[in-house]
Amino acid sequence: MMMRACWNWRRWLSVFCVAIALWSIAVTPAWAKIDDDKYDGNIFALYAGNGSLVPPKVDLKQSLAAGRPTLLVLYLDDSSDCKGFTTTVSQLQAYYGRVANFVPVNVDSIAMKSEFDRSDPGYYFDGFVPKTVVFDDGGEVRFQGRGQVTFETLDDVFREIFNLLPRSESLELKRRPLNEVNTELTE
Structure with missing residues (x-):
């Protein structure tokens, strides 16, 4: 009993x-917030609604070897600037993702070496995040920017690479509004 x-x-x-x-x-x-420097997880999935960016389908070396235009984004998951920039990267992928490679690289994953070659993301890291580098199909750097680069600035670079009409002579690419889940998480 x-x-x-x-x-x-x-x-x-x-x-x-x-x-x-x-x-x-x-x-x-x-408790995820877009305006703080705390780690919340995969910032591309959480704040841009685009988990397909991380991990990237190809690395920088593969993309340059394939001769495709490439957008390299060096970021940190615990940076409010990087969190805010994810929507711009995701929107660019919506327009150019079929013809260009998008390679987001967390700077924490960059190996510590004294020297890097041009096909290694560490070559372009200068201590600032987010850092954006756009390569043309020949592997030449066409743009480097620190911080939150505007959609329009990067769109102009891609328009030049793909020989598209300038924004003033074509339909303006407009950003889609964020879905409800992302809006609720970021307010």
Whole structure:
């Protein structure tokens, strides 16, 4: 009889602990913020709604060897500037993702070496994030920018690379509004 009472007590205690754990998960709000320097996870999935960017489909060396225009973005997951820039990168991928490679690289993953070659992302890292580098199909650097570069600036570079009409002579590419999930997370 004593053994059975002890078993019931342990059983109820374990059920109670599981219930408390499930309740705490269900009622704990998400604390992700786009305007702080805290780690929230994959910033491209969380703030741009585009988890397809990380990890990139090809690395910088492969992209340059393939002769495709490339957008290299050096970023940190715990940088508010990088979090804010993710939507611009995602919007550019929507327009140019089929004809150009997008290579986001977390600077924490760059190996510490004294020298890098031109096909290594570490070659372009100068201590600032986000850092954006655009290469043409010949592997030449066509643009380097620090901080949150505007969509229009990068669009102009891609228009030049692909020999498209300038913005003043063609339809303006307009940004799509963020979906409700992203809007709620970033407010």
